[in-house]
Amino acid sequence: MIIYRKLVRAPLVYIKRYYASDTKQKLLRVGVIGMPNSGKSSLINCIIQQKISAVSHIPHTTRISCDGVYNIDDTQLIFTDTPGVVSYREGHRLNLSKAHIRTPRRLDGSIDIAAVMVDVNHKKTRNFIDSNILDIIHNLEPLPCILIMNKVDLVKRKEDLLSITTLLTEDRLKDEWGYKPYGGYKKFKECFFTCAKTGEGIDPLMDYLISKAKPERWIYSEDAITDLSMEFQISEVFREKLLVLFGQEIPWQVQQETILLQEDQDGCIHVHQQLQWPKKSQCRYVESKFELLHNESMRELEGLLGCNVNLNLMIKNKKRMLRNDYG
Numbered sequence: 046m047i048i049y050r051k052l053v054r055a056p057l058v059y060i061k062r063y064y065a066s067d068t069k070q071k072l073l074r075v076g077v078i079g080m081p082n083s084g085k086s087s088l089i090n091c092i093i094q095q096k097i098s099a100v101s102h103i104p105h106t107t108r109i110s111c112d113g114v115y116n117i118d119d120t121q122l123i124f125t126d127t128p129g130v131v132s133y134r135e136g137h138r139l140n141l142s143k144a145h146i147r148t149p150r151r152l153d154g155s156i157d158i159a160a161v162m163v164d165v166n167h168k169k170t171r172n173f174i175d176s177n178i179l180d181i182i183h184n185l186e187p188l189p190c191i192l193i194m195n196k197v198d199l200v201k202r203k204e205d206l207l208s209i210t211t212l213l214t215e216d217r218l219k220d221e222w223g224y225k226p227y228g229g230y231k232k233f234k235e236c237f238f239t240c241a242k243t244g245e246g247i248d249p250l251m252d253y254l255i256s257k258a259k260p261e262r263w264i265y266s267e268d269a270i271t272d273l274s275m276e277f278q279i280s281e282v283f284r285e286k287l288l289v290l291f292g293q294e295i296p297w298q299v300q301q302e303t304i305l306l307q308e309d310q311d312g313c314i315h316v317h318q319q320l321q322w323p324k325k326s327q328c329r330y331v332e333s334k335f336e337l338l339h340n341e342s343m344r345e346l347e348g349l350l351g352c353n354v355n356l357n358l359m360i361k362n363k364k365r366m367l368r369n370d371y372g
Contacts, residue, residue: 071258076152079162081129084195087241089113097271099285112272121263159190166199174229198240321363
Protein backbone atom coordinates (compact mmCIF):
# COMPACT_ATOMS: atom_id res chain seq x y z
CA MET A 46 0.00 0.00 0.00
CA ILE A 47 1.55 3.30 -1.10
CA ILE A 48 1.20 5.86 1.67
CA TYR A 49 -0.82 9.02 1.24
CA ARG A 50 -1.60 9.86 4.86
CA LYS A 51 1.20 12.33 5.48
CA LEU A 52 3.41 11.96 2.48
CA VAL A 53 1.50 13.43 -0.40
CA ARG A 54 0.76 17.08 0.30
CA ALA A 55 1.56 19.05 -2.81
CA PRO A 56 -1.23 17.65 -5.06
CA LEU A 57 -3.85 18.45 -2.40
CA VAL A 58 -2.77 21.87 -1.20
CA TYR A 59 -4.89 23.90 -3.59
CA ILE A 60 -8.23 22.21 -2.86
CA LYS A 61 -9.40 24.79 -0.33
CA ARG A 62 -8.48 27.63 -2.63
CA TYR A 63 -11.34 26.67 -4.93
CA TYR A 64 -13.82 24.98 -2.63
CA ALA A 65 -13.53 26.85 0.66
CA SER A 66 -16.66 28.82 1.47
CA ASP A 67 -15.40 30.51 4.63
CA THR A 68 -14.98 34.17 3.68
CA LYS A 69 -13.57 34.95 7.14
CA GLN A 70 -10.25 33.38 6.27
CA LYS A 71 -7.15 35.59 6.42
CA LEU A 72 -3.87 35.24 4.56
CA LEU A 73 -0.37 36.70 4.68
CA ARG A 74 2.51 35.72 2.40
CA VAL A 75 5.96 36.40 3.87
CA GLY A 76 9.11 36.39 1.75
CA VAL A 77 12.21 35.62 3.83
CA ILE A 78 15.49 36.89 2.38
CA GLY A 79 19.00 37.29 3.69
CA MET A 80 22.66 36.45 3.28
CA PRO A 81 23.75 32.77 3.17
CA ASN A 82 23.68 31.13 6.62
CA SER A 83 21.67 33.90 8.25
CA GLY A 84 19.17 31.32 9.54
CA LYS A 85 16.26 31.66 7.12
CA SER A 86 15.53 27.93 6.84
CA SER A 87 16.06 27.38 10.56
CA LEU A 88 13.55 30.11 11.35
CA ILE A 89 10.88 28.63 9.08
CA ASN A 90 11.51 25.12 10.39
CA CYS A 91 11.12 26.49 13.93
CA ILE A 92 7.84 28.23 13.10
CA ILE A 93 6.36 25.26 11.24
CA GLN A 94 7.74 22.93 13.94
CA GLN A 95 8.92 20.50 11.31
CA LYS A 96 12.06 20.42 9.21
CA ILE A 97 11.00 21.20 5.66
CA SER A 98 14.32 22.72 4.54
CA ALA A 99 17.80 21.27 4.93
CA VAL A 100 19.94 23.09 7.50
CA SER A 101 23.71 23.02 7.94
CA HIS A 102 26.67 25.25 8.71
CA ILE A 103 27.62 25.16 5.01
CA PRO A 104 26.72 28.31 3.02
CA HIS A 105 24.15 27.91 0.22
CA THR A 106 22.46 24.89 1.78
CA THR A 107 19.09 26.15 0.50
CA ARG A 108 19.06 25.85 -3.30
CA ILE A 109 15.44 26.42 -4.26
CA SER A 110 12.49 28.43 -3.06
CA CYS A 111 9.83 26.63 -1.04
CA ASP A 112 6.81 27.50 1.08
CA GLY A 113 6.27 26.69 4.73
CA VAL A 114 2.65 26.93 5.88
CA TYR A 115 1.47 27.93 9.35
CA ASN A 116 -2.27 27.84 10.14
CA ILE A 117 -3.82 29.24 13.29
CA ASP A 118 -7.56 29.77 13.76
CA ASP A 119 -8.78 31.62 10.66
CA THR A 120 -5.31 32.81 9.57
CA GLN A 121 -2.81 31.23 7.20
CA LEU A 122 0.79 32.46 7.06
CA ILE A 123 2.93 31.35 4.13
CA PHE A 124 6.69 31.69 4.57
CA THR A 125 8.69 31.57 1.34
CA ASP A 126 12.22 30.33 2.03
CA THR A 127 14.78 31.55 -0.51
CA PRO A 128 18.44 30.78 -1.24
CA GLY A 129 21.00 33.11 0.33
CA VAL A 130 21.39 36.32 -1.66
CA VAL A 131 24.62 36.64 -3.63
CA SER A 132 25.73 38.89 -6.46
CA TYR A 133 25.63 37.52 -9.99
CA ARG A 134 29.42 37.64 -10.06
CA GLU A 135 29.77 35.69 -6.81
CA GLY A 136 27.14 33.20 -7.95
CA HIS A 137 29.00 32.49 -11.15
CA ARG A 138 32.28 32.16 -9.24
CA LEU A 139 30.70 29.57 -6.95
CA ASN A 140 29.10 27.80 -9.94
CA LEU A 141 25.61 28.29 -8.52
CA SER A 142 22.63 27.69 -10.77
CA LYS A 143 20.80 30.60 -12.39
CA ALA A 144 17.67 29.70 -10.42
CA HIS A 145 19.67 29.84 -7.18
CA ILE A 146 20.86 33.37 -7.95
CA ARG A 147 17.62 34.73 -9.40
CA THR A 148 15.01 33.28 -7.01
CA PRO A 149 15.37 35.87 -4.19
CA ARG A 150 15.11 38.61 -6.82
CA ARG A 151 11.77 37.36 -8.14
CA LEU A 152 9.47 37.69 -5.13
CA ASP A 153 7.53 40.66 -6.48
CA GLY A 154 3.85 39.78 -6.83
CA SER A 155 4.09 36.59 -4.77
CA ILE A 156 4.42 38.06 -1.25
CA ASP A 157 2.65 40.60 0.96
CA ILE A 158 5.57 41.45 3.24
CA ALA A 159 9.35 40.98 3.09
CA ALA A 160 11.40 39.80 6.07
CA VAL A 161 15.14 40.52 5.95
CA MET A 162 17.24 38.27 8.17
CA VAL A 163 20.60 39.33 9.56
CA ASP A 164 23.05 37.16 11.46
CA VAL A 165 23.93 39.52 14.32
CA ASN A 166 26.73 37.21 15.48
CA HIS A 167 28.63 37.67 12.20
CA LYS A 168 30.81 40.66 13.03
CA LYS A 169 31.93 41.26 9.43
CA THR A 170 28.40 41.66 8.03
CA ARG A 171 26.13 42.64 10.90
CA ASN A 172 26.61 46.40 10.59
CA PHE A 173 25.16 46.73 7.10
CA ILE A 174 22.49 45.36 4.79
CA ASP A 175 24.13 43.84 1.71
CA SER A 176 23.78 45.96 -1.43
CA ASN A 177 22.13 43.09 -3.31
CA ILE A 178 19.48 42.78 -0.60
CA LEU A 179 18.94 46.55 -0.65
CA ASP A 180 18.33 46.35 -4.39
CA ILE A 181 15.72 43.64 -3.80
CA ILE A 182 14.00 45.67 -1.06
CA HIS A 183 13.86 48.80 -3.21
CA ASN A 184 12.42 46.82 -6.11
CA LEU A 185 9.70 45.46 -3.81
CA GLU A 186 8.57 48.89 -2.65
CA PRO A 187 5.97 49.88 -1.56
CA LEU A 188 5.59 46.44 0.07
CA PRO A 189 6.26 46.61 3.83
CA CYS A 190 9.53 45.17 5.07
CA ILE A 191 10.60 44.01 8.53
CA LEU A 192 14.02 43.27 10.01
CA ILE A 193 14.74 40.01 11.82
CA MET A 194 17.99 40.00 13.78
CA ASN A 195 18.80 36.33 14.28
CA LYS A 196 21.25 34.37 16.46
CA VAL A 197 20.96 36.86 19.34
CA ASP A 198 21.84 34.06 21.75
CA LEU A 199 25.41 34.05 20.41
CA VAL A 200 25.99 37.77 21.00
CA LYS A 201 27.95 38.03 24.26
CA ARG A 202 27.48 41.77 24.76
CA LYS A 203 23.71 42.28 24.50
CA GLU A 204 24.21 46.05 24.53
CA ASP A 205 25.78 45.67 21.08
CA LEU A 206 22.33 44.84 19.71
CA LEU A 207 21.20 48.43 20.24
CA SER A 208 24.04 49.91 18.19
CA ILE A 209 23.58 47.29 15.45
CA THR A 210 19.86 48.04 15.29
CA THR A 211 20.58 51.77 14.98
CA LEU A 212 22.93 51.16 12.05
CA LEU A 213 20.63 48.75 10.22
CA THR A 214 17.58 51.00 10.50
CA GLU A 215 19.36 53.95 8.87
CA ASP A 216 19.76 54.17 5.11
CA ARG A 217 23.04 52.85 3.80
CA LEU A 218 24.36 55.80 1.83
CA LYS A 219 25.81 55.51 -1.63
CA ASP A 220 28.16 57.74 -3.61
CA GLU A 221 30.15 57.48 -6.83
CA TRP A 222 32.41 54.91 -5.16
CA GLY A 223 29.55 52.65 -4.08
CA TYR A 224 27.80 51.92 -0.80
CA LYS A 225 29.20 53.00 2.56
CA PRO A 226 30.51 50.17 4.80
CA TYR A 227 27.62 50.50 7.26
CA GLY A 228 23.91 51.24 7.28
CA GLY A 229 20.70 49.58 6.17
CA TYR A 230 17.12 50.57 5.39
CA LYS A 231 15.21 53.20 7.34
CA LYS A 232 11.78 52.05 6.14
CA PHE A 233 11.74 48.81 8.15
CA LYS A 234 8.30 48.64 9.77
CA GLU A 235 9.45 46.60 12.76
CA CYS A 236 12.57 44.97 14.14
CA PHE A 237 12.61 41.56 15.88
CA PHE A 238 15.31 39.75 17.83
CA THR A 239 15.22 35.98 17.42
CA CYS A 240 17.08 32.74 17.91
CA ALA A 241 15.75 30.22 15.41
CA LYS A 242 17.61 27.45 17.21
CA THR A 243 15.83 27.88 20.55
CA GLY A 244 12.67 29.71 19.48
CA GLU A 245 13.55 32.84 21.43
CA GLY A 246 11.71 35.90 20.11
CA ILE A 247 9.45 33.93 17.76
CA ASP A 248 6.19 34.75 19.57
CA PRO A 249 6.36 38.55 19.10
CA LEU A 250 7.23 38.01 15.43
CA MET A 251 4.27 35.67 14.92
CA ASP A 252 1.87 37.99 16.77
CA TYR A 253 2.89 40.82 14.45
CA LEU A 254 2.55 38.78 11.26
CA ILE A 255 -0.86 37.39 12.29
CA SER A 256 -2.06 40.94 12.95
CA LYS A 257 -1.07 41.92 9.40
CA ALA A 258 -3.01 39.13 7.67
CA LYS A 259 -5.87 40.37 5.47
CA PRO A 260 -9.19 38.75 4.52
CA GLU A 261 -8.44 36.34 1.70
CA ARG A 262 -9.05 32.68 0.96
CA TRP A 263 -6.32 30.32 1.99
CA ILE A 264 -3.98 29.10 -0.71
CA TYR A 265 -3.12 25.81 1.00
CA SER A 266 -5.34 23.25 2.70
CA GLU A 267 -5.77 23.12 6.45
CA ASP A 268 -3.31 20.26 7.01
CA ALA A 269 -0.62 21.41 4.56
CA ILE A 270 2.78 22.41 5.93
CA THR A 271 4.74 22.83 2.71
CA ASP A 272 4.46 22.82 -1.06
CA LEU A 273 7.33 20.33 -1.34
CA SER A 274 6.59 16.73 -2.27
CA MET A 275 7.48 14.09 0.30
CA GLU A 276 10.04 12.60 -2.09
CA PHE A 277 11.84 15.94 -2.21
CA GLN A 278 11.71 16.29 1.58
CA ILE A 279 13.25 12.83 1.89
CA SER A 280 16.03 13.76 -0.53
CA GLU A 281 16.69 16.89 1.55
CA VAL A 282 17.23 14.71 4.62
CA PHE A 283 20.03 12.86 2.87
CA ARG A 284 21.51 16.02 1.39
CA GLU A 285 21.65 17.63 4.82
CA LYS A 286 23.44 14.61 6.29
CA LEU A 287 25.91 14.62 3.40
CA LEU A 288 26.62 18.30 4.05
CA VAL A 289 27.26 17.62 7.72
CA LEU A 290 29.27 14.41 7.36
CA PHE A 291 31.30 15.07 4.22
CA GLY A 292 33.23 17.91 2.69
CA GLN A 293 34.41 18.82 -0.77
CA GLU A 294 32.10 18.03 -3.68
CA ILE A 295 30.25 15.07 -2.13
CA PRO A 296 26.98 16.88 -1.18
CA TRP A 297 26.93 18.89 -4.39
CA GLN A 298 27.46 16.14 -6.93
CA VAL A 299 24.98 13.58 -5.65
CA GLN A 300 22.03 12.41 -7.71
CA GLN A 301 19.16 11.00 -5.66
CA GLU A 302 16.23 8.79 -6.48
CA THR A 303 13.50 7.53 -4.15
CA ILE A 304 12.86 4.10 -5.60
CA LEU A 305 10.35 2.95 -2.99
CA LEU A 306 8.16 4.79 -0.49
CA GLN A 307 5.63 2.35 0.94
CA GLU A 308 3.80 1.61 4.18
CA ASP A 309 3.28 -1.95 5.38
CA GLN A 310 0.42 -3.37 7.44
CA ASP A 311 2.23 -2.62 10.71
CA GLY A 312 2.51 1.09 9.93
CA CYS A 313 6.22 0.94 9.17
CA ILE A 314 7.32 2.94 6.12
CA HIS A 315 9.86 1.37 3.78
CA VAL A 316 12.19 3.81 2.02
CA HIS A 317 14.58 2.70 -0.70
CA GLN A 318 16.89 5.60 -1.54
CA GLN A 319 19.59 5.51 -4.19
CA LEU A 320 22.53 7.94 -4.06
CA GLN A 321 24.78 8.20 -7.11
CA TRP A 322 28.08 9.97 -7.85
CA PRO A 323 30.09 10.33 -11.06
CA LYS A 324 33.36 9.08 -9.50
CA LYS A 325 34.10 5.74 -7.89
CA SER A 326 36.37 7.48 -5.36
CA GLN A 327 33.39 9.54 -4.19
CA CYS A 328 31.35 6.39 -3.68
CA ARG A 329 34.15 4.78 -1.69
CA TYR A 330 34.44 7.86 0.50
CA VAL A 331 30.71 7.81 1.29
CA GLU A 332 30.80 4.07 1.91
CA SER A 333 33.53 4.63 4.53
CA LYS A 334 30.86 6.36 6.66
CA PHE A 335 27.91 4.37 5.40
CA GLU A 336 26.66 3.16 8.79
CA LEU A 337 26.73 6.66 10.27
CA LEU A 338 24.97 8.12 7.22
CA HIS A 339 22.36 5.36 7.31
CA ASN A 340 21.61 5.66 11.01
CA GLU A 341 21.50 9.47 11.09
CA SER A 342 19.27 9.59 8.02
CA MET A 343 16.89 6.95 9.37
CA ARG A 344 16.54 8.81 12.66
CA GLU A 345 15.70 12.02 10.77
CA LEU A 346 13.23 10.23 8.51
CA GLU A 347 11.39 8.75 11.48
CA GLY A 348 10.96 12.26 12.86
CA LEU A 349 9.75 13.53 9.50
CA LEU A 350 7.31 10.69 8.84
CA GLY A 351 6.21 10.19 12.44
CA CYS A 352 6.61 6.40 12.45
CA ASN A 353 9.15 3.58 12.24
CA VAL A 354 11.21 3.55 9.06
CA ASN A 355 12.93 0.67 7.30
CA LEU A 356 15.67 2.31 5.22
CA ASN A 357 17.41 0.61 2.33
CA LEU A 358 20.23 2.91 1.24
CA MET A 359 22.17 2.20 -1.94
CA ILE A 360 25.42 3.90 -3.05
CA LYS A 361 26.16 3.68 -6.77
CA ASN A 362 28.61 5.02 -9.32
CA LYS A 363 27.01 6.62 -12.38
CA LYS A 364 29.31 7.78 -15.13
CA ARG A 365 28.58 10.72 -17.44
CA MET A 366 26.37 12.53 -14.98
CA LEU A 367 25.27 15.95 -16.17
CA ARG A 368 25.28 18.99 -13.90
CA ASN A 369 21.47 19.05 -14.02
CA ASP A 370 21.48 15.56 -12.51
CA TYR A 371 23.01 16.86 -9.28
CA GLY A 372 20.58 17.44 -6.43
